[in-house]
Amino acid sequence: MSNRELIVLGTGSQVPSRARNHNGYLLRWDSIGLLFDPGEGTQRQLTFAGVPASAVTRLCLTHFHGDHCLGVPGIVQRLSLDGVPRVHAHYPASGQAYFERLRHASVFHETTELIEEPVTGDGVVARGGFGELSALRLDHPVEAFGYRLVEPDRRNMVPRLLARHGVAGPDVGALAREGSWLVNGRTVTLDEVSALRRGQRFAFVMDTRLCDAVFALAEGADLLVIEATFLEAEADLATTHGHLTARQAARVARESGVHTLVLTHFSQRYSNMAEFHDQAAEVFDGEVVIAHDLARIPVPRRTRPE
Template identity: 75%
Template sequence: MSIRELLVLGTGSQVPSRARNHNGYLLRWDAEGFLFDPGEGTQRQLAFAGSSVSAITRICITHFHGDHCLGLPGIVQRLSLDQVARVHAHFPASGTEFFERLRHASLFHETTELLQEPVHGDGILATGAFGRLEARRLEHRVEAFGYRLVEPDGHNMVPALLERHGVSGPDVGTLSRQGSVRVGERTVTLSEVSAVRRGQKAAFVMDTRLCDAVFALAEDADLLVIESTFLERDADLAREYGHLTAKQAARVAVECGVRRLVLTHFSQRYQDPTLFRDEAAEVFGGDVVAARDLMRIAVPKHTRPE
């Protein structure tokens, strides 16, 4: 059974607290595990959450401020300790020196093949059974990238249409693989007996001012994980330090047709995360989640066609 869910490992920003660890987000996507921004304490948070580093297949770092990367040394060393064979790592190319320092922060016996794949600009970073992983350059005080996971559209067979066109048995599989099948004197095409199944999309947007890239990453996302470091009353601070407010995050969700909005990366100046949810809900009428550490959030499924 496939699993598509977000495991929230940390929701704090520059300063962690008793309730909020530094950043850390594990997106389980079928057989893949995308670890975004492993802040300090990520390895321990995985243990608290009942998960492990063996679930990680790709590490994606948005930028090299400490709250987004200081947990990397522990994760890298644990990968070898747990005998994980291979993991891909994506990060801003300008921070390659920092990645190397974090990767080799202390002595350990390295056995995991960690494939460094620096991000140089906007575009597709990887493709596979999971779909495609894309990146867009954000606007922060240092170089930063957001990530977007896109599953291609597929199709679902409609039993009533299959029956109407006389397609049954092994011919159904042939039609699905080849796009058409011969039935008697005519050819039946896939479009005649199926309905489009829209692929799922998930976007991850951390430290940034509001910019075109934020909207491009969020477009039609089923799950948008987005920083909302400040409330709107502190919008001037958000702009000065290169961050978003909860209201701005909600505006993105509205304009981009987001299905589930996950707010995170809360400044330590605020004690009540429900304030972020309430502010966003005034703008976005959809599903809003103010993330909490160790929360599990499902990627919304699409309704199957009749």
């Protein structure tokens, strides 16, 4: 059974508050777990969320500002303490020296095999049964990448179409494997007896100004997790510091065909989160979620093929 959800571990930005921890987001995607941008306190937030360290199979950093990476030492050490055998780590290659310092910030008995896979540019960074994990460079004062997870499209056999074309028994499997098959003297193609089921898509966009990469990452996402550090009144400040407003994030969701929009990474200057929802809803008519610490947000179900 599919188990796909986002577990929000922190939603603050530069300065955490009583209500908001530094960043931290765990995407549970069937048998894998992608931990994005663990800021300070992420290890404890996992405990509060009831999630074991063994749930983490990939560590993905967007950039090396402290609120996105200072939880790495605790997470890395916890992986070894809990006997996690292997974890892959993705991060901007330009910050490799920072990652090495974080990884070895203090003395510990390292047993987890941490496979470093630095991101050197735009493109696919990992492939597997989960699909493809890609990274695209964002527009921030330091090098930063957003991530996009895409499940392959599949075709599901439609019983009424199989019956219409007289396909039954072993011929069904042969047609699925070969793409076409001779049935009762006629070639039947897979397209004639099946329906396309689009794979799910997830996008993770942190600190950035609006740029083409933001829209490309978000394209067709079932779940878009995106920073909304500022409200629209501070749009100039957002641009100056390389961030987005709630309205800009909503524009991305609208123009990219997003299903569910998750806003996060809020400046500590704000306390009324309803304003973020209202400004986003003025632009985007899909589901808008204002993330809060320890929230669990399901990846929307795929639509059924016809």
